[in-house]
Amino acid sequence: MNPPPTADAATASASAPFVGGSAIDVGAERARTAGSTLTSHFNAAGAALPTHAVVAAVVDHLRLEEQKGGYEAAAERRADLDAVYASAAQLVGADTPEIALFDSASTGLRILLDALRPAAGQRIIASSSTYVSHALHLMSLARERGIDLVIAPYDAHRRVDVPALEALLSDGVPSIVTVAHVPTSSGLVEPAAQIGEVVQRYGGTYILDATQSVGHLAVDVREIGCDVLVTTGRKFLRAPRGTGFAYVRDTLLERLLPIAPDVRGAHWTSSADWELVPSARRYETWEGPLAARLGLGVALEEAAARGIPETEEWLVETGARLRTALAEIDGVTVADPAGSHSALVTFVIDGVAAADAVVQLARRGVRVVSVPATHGQWDLGDRGVPSVVRASAHVYNDDSDIAALVDGVAAIATGILR
Structure with missing residues (x-):
């Protein structure tokens, strides 16, 4: 040196x-x-x-709530709040109905993984780059439900070893593969699209934690081939804390049923039945940080413009x-x-x-x-x-x-x- x-x-x-x-x-x-x-x-x-504009969007909405009330302010800004979904979809190559908003990536990962209802006889394959919060959830599921949790094989550079992953998947065991695109612990970038091609070929379900790649790297869910993508707003998107979003492939919606339906995404139709809305909003809850979400919308627009x-x-x-x-x-x-x-x-x-x-x-x-x-x-x-x-x-x-x-x-x- x-x-x-x-x-x-x-x-x-x-x-x-x-x-x-x-x-x-x-x-x-x-x-x-x-x-x-x-x-x-x-x-x-x-x-x-x-940016100044992101902060202004949050503060301006709080002022509107101060003057008119939370419900009234939300009604007045409904079009702007709906536009956040379209901006998020455009940024990651999805369709607007495939987008759900969350308060964090960890919340999104937990809700969507639970919606898959993994059970004994299934296997979860997780990248070694998995973040602590998601790893703890995976380990809890494995311990409590008898699910086989496997750390994905990795190569000499600690990236997922795609040929070894293919060999693992070829045994036919129903598998959920979850990968952190960019980990919290290093500058590594996983070969997300190569992983997606292999997982889809063997009929697995592919979850991509894009917490540190959206807004940082080019991310297109169609090219990557993931079934679910989850990210946060506060990192490379430069949005407020308490924001995040997820993509759920439209063909997966009927299999990913929320474990705790909420009035936001479900209609109570009779004394013993309900219907889910036909979009990824079925995974959301009614209450949310609307001012922060408007800030997220500005941040998404700025990222696209840059x-x-x-x-x-x-x-x-x-x-x-x-x-x-x-x-x-x-x-x-x-x-x-x-x-x-x-x-x-x-x-x-x-x-x-x-x-x-x-x-x-x-x-x-x-x-x-x-x-x-x-x-x-x-x-x-x-x-x-x-x-x-x-x-x-x-x-x-x-x-x-x-x-x-x-x-x-x-x-x-x-x-x-x-």
């Missing part, structure tokens, strides 16, 4: 041009993002900074630049599996706990997070890595942010900040 970079060296590295250029106007993104000028925020994979291919190119290249700069610092090891192509960058600093590094960087105005093995035992735990520092960029991060992060990590690694 080379000596730790100085501030000038880090800035020079950060100023290197993007391969192929960039269609993202970082200056404009910063101008409409208040928090971008206050700190160097590298936590898009946790909760990205929203361009997902352009955003993906910019974010993936920024992740590559960060990995290169961090790998040049003595005492720093990039923890992402080889070939990771995303904006998530994980690393460890010799002799420094990840949580301590996060605190030290925060004192320098750099916002990152630590991810402990308890959030990914099938990944970090399996690798014997107790925790990592995770930096995740977005389109509002400029060269000065990258320099601040690299300089801060170098200072910690050389003991300046200890």
